Amino acid sequence: MNALALLAVPGRRVIDGVRVLGRSGIFLSASIFYGFVPPFKLRSLPQQIDFIGTRSISIVVVTGAFTGMVLSLQGYYTLSKFGATGMLGSAVALSIIRELGPVLAALMVTGRAGSAITAEIGIMKITEQINALEMMAVNPLKHIVTPKIFAGLISLPLLTTIFDLVGIGGGYLIGVKLLGVNEGAYFGEMVRSVEFVDIYGGFVKSLVNGLIITWVCSFIGYTAVATTEGVARATTNAVVTTSVLILIMDYILTSFLL
Amino acid sequence: MRKTYNGLVASDDVTCRFRKGKVTVILGGSGSGKSTLMRQVVGLEKPDSGTVHFGDRELTSLSRAELYEYRKKMGMLFQASALFNSLDVFENIAFPLREHTKLADQVIRTMVKMKLELVGLRGVEGLMPSQLSGGMLKRIGLARAIIMDPEVVFYDEPTSGLDPISAGVIDKLIVDLNEILGVTSVVVSHDIESSFKIADWIMILFFGKKIAEGTPEEIQSSEDPRVQQFIKGSPEGPIPFTRTDKDFYEDILIP
Ligand SMILES: Nc1ncnc2c1ncn2[C@@H]1O[C@H](COP(=O)(O)OP(=O)(O)O)[C@@H](O)[C@H]1O
């Protein structure tokens, strides 16, 4: 009896967890499915791309520049021990394109836009705007979530590309202009070592991240407890869950793509 | 209809009928299950058991697409107005038209202006919902609810939280819409005075149960002490102030 009671709590947790997983899966498939069913909501897609993508550019540029700069600094220090500072360009480019670009760009977007997505949807729920959509015979998933998911799929690869380019530029500034690495070596090694799979892998990661951010943040907002505290808790929860998922998926994808 | 939330019975086998072209008011204290009942009637929530009939169709078993066809014949004014924060007044009211019709901008503008005139707010088209007072929000919400010329309009506490004049304006709009356009109206309220003014038929809910219904006169002269207590608003009477059946002394003495 006691042993059973001990199992009840973790058992409940597992059942709840599986249930959430299932519901969020249905939520995602429905939202994507509605993207292919007319009438199309073309009006809100550019708005969402602007919100998730365009307005994240400045933060992505700043973080990209400093990431490239610090990589260059650290890389130069390490490589100079082996007298291989000519490899700096390829070291910076590979780390950014394969790992740091997709992951850091996604984490920045999560903090900037992801939390806002959860809060927006949660507030629409509290103020009955979601019920109002239902009553006006407008599918709330299709109206609210579908454009966000497609905007994420479009924005993240572009933001990641910007991060990569600015990061490589920042690395160039420190490595070549400040530390005096040969310019030809910096770019030459980079072109020789970066392969198609590296770029392809980074692209796949950025797509997956775009999906995770918009999916998880929308779902958590949509299922938030309909009170002020409920939405506040959901917002924090969304940022933490999304960030952890981004890092876990990054590992999984890396192990597949290697 | 019956609906429970984690063991709490929010609708306790309630049967109700809303007659065409009439104003029916569902009265009850806070938490008596008025909103829950209305959400089931319009299909925002499924009852645990029971059915909803609209004309000759049963609504609880419809697919989403079929239900949406019926929703186009319904309008709803929400307790919190539920206007979209991101759209201005004009776009809020025009929203259902833009979603469901291919009308030209000029036609949409005319229709929106007509509804605004009806609720007495022509001239605020360009304002955002955050710039409006509570009473104005309700009226804009009402303009949006009737933009598709629905057959039935549902109102969730249309006058609560409003000053007496705004409340009076809303009451008059409900009556006008009913008399001029023949709209069937279902009003959820705890405002006794306004209910007696506008209702053709009144239903009183008490902890999820229907305890009385009838014309305003019948309710007024009801002999049921619970009904009398409710319409007079007295704290003493057969309707207990607390929700639990447990005796207070037992509750504090026996942990
Ligand atoms: N989504 C919900 N989850 C749990 N309990 C609810 C929910 N909605 C309503 N209730 C409960 O059901 C009862 C009736 O609520 P409601 O229909 O909102 O009352 P009213 O509109 O008459 O004030 C209340 O006790 C409320 O706490």
Ligand SMILES: [Mg+2]
């Ligand atoms: Mg209510």
